[in-house]
Amino acid sequence: MHKTAQYSKAAPRQRTLDQDLRSDKEEISPNQKPEDSIHRRDFIKRTGLAFAGVAAASTFLPSVRRGMAAGTNPTEITFSSAKFFGKETIAEVVDAYNSSQNKIHVTYKELPPPSSSTEVHQGLVQQLARRNGDPDVFTQDIIWIAEFAAAKWALPLDEHFNAEVMKEYFPGVVQACTWQGKLTALPWFIDSGMLYYRKDLLDELGAKAPETWGELIDSAKKLISAGKAKFGFLWQAKQAEVLVCDLVSFVGSNGGSILGPDGKTVSIADDAAVEAVQLMHDLIKKDQITPEDVLSWDEEPSRGPFTGGEAAYLRNWSYVWKISQDKANSSVVDKVGVVPLPHFPNKKSAACLGGYQYGVNASSKNKEAAIEFVRWMSSPETQLRFATQIGLCPTRSAVLDDPKIAQEQPFMQQLKPVFIGAIGRPVTPKYPQVTLVLQSEVSRALTSGNVKAALQTAKDKIQAIVKT
Numbered sequence: 146m147h148k149t150a151q152y153s154k155a156a157p158r159q160r161t162l163d164q165d166l167r168s169d170k171e172e173i174s175p176n177q178k179p180e181d182s183i184h185r186r187d188f189i190k191r192t193g194l195a196f197a198g199v200a201a202a203s204t205f206l207p208s209v210r211r212g213m214a215a216g217t218n219p220t221e222i223t224f225s226s227a228k229f230f231g232k233e234t235i236a237e238v239v240d241a242y243n244s245s246q247n248k249i250h251v252t253y254k255e256l257p258p259p260s261s262s263t264e265v266h267q268g269l270v271q272q273l274a275r276r277n278g279d280p281d282v283f284t285q286d287i288i289w290i291a292e293f294a295a296a297k298w299a300l301p302l303d304e305h306f307n308a309e310v311m312k313e314y315f316p317g318v319v320q321a322c323t324w325q326g327k328l329t330a331l332p333w334f335i336d337s338g339m340l341y342y343r344k345d346l347l348d349e350l351g352a353k354a355p356e357t358w359g360e361l362i363d364s365a366k367k368l369i370s371a372g373k374a375k376f377g378f379l380w381q382a383k384q385a386e387v388l389v390c391d392l393v394s395f396v397g398s399n400g401g402s403i404l405g406p407d408g409k410t411v412s413i414a415d416d417a418a419v420e421a422v423q424l425m426h427d428l429i430k431k432d433q434i435t436p437e438d439v440l441s442w443d444e445e446p447s448r449g450p451f452t453g454g455e456a457a458y459l460r461n462w463s464y465v466w467k468i469s470q471d472k473a474n475s476s477v478v479d480k481v482g483v484v485p486l487p488h489f490p491n492k493k494s495a496a497c498l499g500g501y502q503y504g505v506n507a508s509s510k511n512k513e514a515a516i517e518f519v520r521w522m523s524s525p526e527t528q529l530r531f532a533t534q535i536g537l538c539p540t541r542s543a544v545l546d547d548p549k550i551a552q553e554q555p556f557m558q559q560l561k562p563v564f565i566g567a568i569g570r571p572v573t574p575k576y577p578q579v580t581l582v583l584q585s586e587v588s589r590a591l592t593s594g595n596v597k598a599a600l601q602t603a604k605d606k607i608q609a610i611v612k613t
């Protein structure tokens with residue numbers, strides 16, 4: 146979904162209204178009558194092409210809008226989002242919205258990719274704190290919803306999306322979009338950490354996909370010593386948000402947690418968490434199935450060697466599937482399986498809940514238009530488009546069951562229970578401070594090996610943050 150292209154493709158095009166109007170003049174064919182455009186637009190609406198035939202439709206939709214928009218004054222709104230892309234860019238999806246109607250025109254402002262979580266967060270906070278209504282609509286990582294709601298930057302949406310409508314979405318995501326009883330975000334997509342493995346290599350060993358960490362370590366060691374894999378297990382330990390995502394799944398796979406459901410009881414120095422972080426350390430230093438390089442790797446650097454055929458296992462998000470099956474970018478096409486992450490003996494697998502959700506700026510001067518736009522962005526048709534074109538897992542149950550997803554992203558349906566059972570990171574308006582403590586103390590634990598002491602420090606610092 147969001148991460149390959151940032152390394153391999155030019156930045157997506159962003160249109161401003163000005164450019165739009167300018168290119169209208171340049172591109173309208175002298176032979177084209179406005180009626181032609183109207184007919185084409187009606188045809189698209191009737192056939193559903195605007196949503197379904199994405200590749201074909203998006204190339205001619207802009208000209209359709211131009212015909213319709215002539216002489217009208219659409220309401221202008223702005224939309225900020227972290228950069229995600231696969232076969233399409235967000236800019237192209239926004240173009241399609243602009244072309245699908247003539248009442249609202251959205252200008253897309255691109256933020257850095259989601260792996261630069263801290264930068265995206267800072268960018269948004271700076272914009273929202275001005276309370277000047279710009280951007281009208283934004284997307285937010287699931288971990289910022291409480292903060293943005295508590296600061297009253299996000300408009301409560303309950304009166305526009307009632308409980309009946311919200312039943313169409315997975316309950317866990319609706320819960321994550323709700324702060325103190327108010328719906329302050331509208332679901333976009335869910336993400337979840339999962340284990341990618343080399344089917345061919347495990348077949349050679351006569352092994353099945355591992356269910357426990359012990360099984361993963363054994364098979365990885367065998368594959369490395371037989372010279373079949375350069376790396377055993379790749380994951381992400383860079384001092385960044387993704388380290389906390391990995392932490393959640395390691396700790397959860399031993400029945401532990403970071404912060405209790407009351408948002409006040411800090412459990413990161415409990416035995417279950419200490420054992421889990423010790424395992425993270427040992428994978429690198431003792432078992433040596435994870436290279437030291439992961440200490441500076443986030444999602445993409447860890448994905449590269451796996452799709453390059455050098456690693457037996459990879460923990461990553463759903464975006465990796467499409468890349469792994471793409472001959473142009475992968476040497477492991479048809480050799481990859483995806484399963485839930487392993488767990489400690491007699492414990493359960495745990496996946497970290499990720500994903501971005503829509504927010505409407507409480508200071509927006511065009512709230513109605515903003516709400517219309519998020520309604521379209523979160524609609525079944527657009528969610529299907531995001532799933533098949535950008536690899537973003539739908540938050541609507543019915544969309545996830547769509548046969549087109551079985552075709553394009555088969556693991557999404559296979560791992561439905563993983564997606565909907567994923568564990569959240571701590572829910573607190575102070576999350577930005579909590580995550581920085583976790584990132585630095587867990588990094589310290591991994592490099593120093595002094596796990597217990599680092600986690601005790603993390604606990605003390607987090608306790609001081611959440612008690613206020």
Ligand code: GLC
Binds near residue numbers: 260
């Ligand atoms: C993914 C997840 C997001 C997480 C980020 C960390 O984009 O969807 O929730 O914070 O990765 O890198």
